[in-house]
Amino acid sequence: xxxxxxxxxxxxxxxxxxxxxxxxxxxxxxxxxxxxxxxxxxxxxxxxxxxxxxxxxxxxxxxxxxxxxxxxxxxxxxxxxxxxxxxxxxxxxxxxxxxxxxxxxxxxxxxxxxxxxxxxxxxxxxxxxxxxxxxxxxxxxxxxxxxxxxxxxxxxxxxxxxxxxxxxxxxxxxxxxxxxxxxxxxxxxxxxxxxxxxxxxxxxxxxxx
Numbered sequence: 109x110x111x112x113x114x115x116x117x118x119x120x121x122x123x124x125x126x127x128x129x130x131x132x133x134x135x136x137x138x139x140x141x142x143x144x145x146x147x148x149x150x151x152x153x154x155x156x157x158x159x160x161x162x163x164x165x166x167x168x169x170x171x172x173x174x175x176x177x178x179x180x181x182x183x184x185x186x187x188x189x190x191x192x193x194x195x196x197x198x199x200x201x202x203x204x205x206x207x208x209x210x211x212x213x214x215x216x217x218x219x220x221x222x223x224x225x226x227x228x229x230x231x232x233x234x235x236x237x238x239x240x241x242x243x244x245x246x247x248x249x250x251x252x253x254x255x256x257x258x259x260x261x262x263x264x265x266x267x268x269x270x271x272x273x274x275x276x277x278x279x280x281x282x283x284x285x286x287x288x289x290x291x292x293x294x295x296x297x298x299x300x301x302x303x304x305x306x307x308x309x310x311x312x313x314x315x316x317x
Contacts, residue, residue: 167272170201
């Protein structure tokens with residue numbers, strides 16, 4: 109075999125060029141003559157890599173889910189074919205799907221095991237009826253800063269979503285006039301959804317700072 113340039117120390121770290129080749133070690137000493145060599149190893153294999161973190165939704169609608177991208181990964185849904193894109197369209201509303209992610213084989217690493225997560229699409233908006241007497245429900249001020257006031261929604265469940273459909277806040281409304289602290293939300297646009305007895309009302313709101 110050929111000598112590996114620079115590999116003269118008592119330790120050696122394998123590099124890409126070593127893959128598929130056998131390695132042997134030859135030992136010499138200053139206080140004796142000659143040398144001794146080890147047997148040639150089996151061919152060097154690519155390194156293993158751990159499964160990536162479980163898939164996380166970046167945005168959700170009634171018919172699509174976009175996963176947060178993972179560098180070097182491929183994705184699949186419900187054991188379907190693998191794809192490089194983290195975007196999945198043509199899904200059914202209000203349905204659970206099992207997503208998988210794995211790291212692709214590279215020049216130095218084998219394909220990783222897959223991680224998985226169960227993520228649901230949003231309900232279809234066309235199936236959402238309006239709340240009775242919705243004109244009596246008020247949400248103000250809009251835009252808001254660290255809190256807003258909710259009037260006439262006692263007994264409702266309040267859910268707040270990003271425009272991408274990610275749930276960021278949920279609260280049971282227990283008073284006719286209720287203060288909702290929202291200091292933790294980032295500046296941006298949000299969808300406020302109120303549910304009561306199978307009826308739903310949605311309001312868009314803006315957090316200004």
